[in-house]
Amino acid sequence: DQQVKQNSPSLSVQEGRISILNCDYTNxxxxxxxxxxxYPAEGPTFLISISSIKDKxxxxxxxxxxxxxxxxxxxxxVPSQPGDSAVYFCAASGQGAQxxxxxxxxxxTINP
Amino acid sequence: ExxxxxxxxxxxxxxxxxxxxxxxxxxxxxxMYWYKQSAKKPxxxxxxxxxxxxxxxxxxxSRFSPECPNSSHLFLHLHTLQPEDSAxxxxxxxxxxxxxxxxxxxxxxxxxxx
Numbered sequence: 001d002q003q004v005k006q007n008s009p010s011l012s013v014q015e016g017r018i019s020i021l022n023c024d025y026t027n028x029x030x031x032x033x034x035x036x037x038x039y040p041a042e043g044p045t046f047l048i049s050i051s052s053i054k055d056k057x058x059x060x061x062x063x064x065x066x067x068x069x070x071x072x073x074x075x076x077x078v079p080s081q082p083g084d085s086a087v088y089f090c091a092a093s094g095q096g097a098q099x100x101x102x103x104x105x106x107x108x109t110i111n112p
Numbered sequence: 113e114x115x116x117x118x119x120x121x122x123x124x125x126x127x128x129x130x131x132x133x134x135x136x137x138x139x140x141x142x143x144m145y146w147y148k149q150s151a152k153k154p155x156x157x158x159x160x161x162x163x164x165x166x167x168x169x170x171x172x173x174s175r176f177s178p179e180c181p182n183s184s185h186l187f188l189h190l191h192t193l194q195p196e197d198s199a200x201x202x203x204x205x206x207x208x209x210x211x212x213x214x215x216x217x218x219x220x221x222x223x224x225x226x
Contacts, residue, residue: 002154004154009152034214036214036217041121041219041220042219042220043116043118043202043204043217043218044155044202044217045217046214046215046216049214089154089155091214099157099160099168100157100214100215101154101157102147102154102155103154104152104153104154105154
């Protein structure tokens with residue numbers, strides 16, 4: 001049973017436009033959500049996070065939105081840049097658990 | 113060196129071989145993890161170590177054997193693997209559980225079983 005799902009395996013966006021990556025979860029006990037970015041031949045690196053007490057967190061070009069009632073979060077990147085081309089993983093944790101549950105990733109390609 | 117270092121970066125092994133993956137972290141973290149990344153699948157948690165003690169084994173086959181001699185080093189011993197075990201194996205570490213940043217990952221070992 002996959003608790004964190006990224007239903008779009010890939011996304012292609014033109015440079016300068018907005019990229020929107022989506023993530024759904026099933027476990028209502030999750031209370032913290034993170035996005036990681038992964039380049040080929042490298043490990044995932046932390047990008048941005050959000051606590052369940054918030055519905056939005058912004059860091060520069062990156063904004064994460066959380067809709068608890070829909071059990072849905074999204075990552076917005078604006079404006080998109082070629083260096084944003086990578087695989088993006090959504091992750092979640094709950095009740096202080098020292099364990100992250102990951103989605104399967106979305107490959108984002110930014111076209112010049 | 114800083115961060116989480118994994119060696120080797122690439123490994124090709126036969127099904128009858130025995131090999132080990134190594135992970136080292138220089139961040140002073142007290143928890144370390146092994147994850148498996150297969151194509152088009154979520155990162156799968158394999159093992160969790162907290163202060164050198166294994167706190168989670170996520171139903172991993174016994175052909176994978178972890179070892180954590182201290183809080184800075186983590187090994188994954190491999191023997192009699194199957195071709196379907198070919199994947200990217202990622203090590204990560206964290207300080208308790210920093211909810212701000214989650215884990216710090218290494219670059220992974222790309223394992224191919226032939």
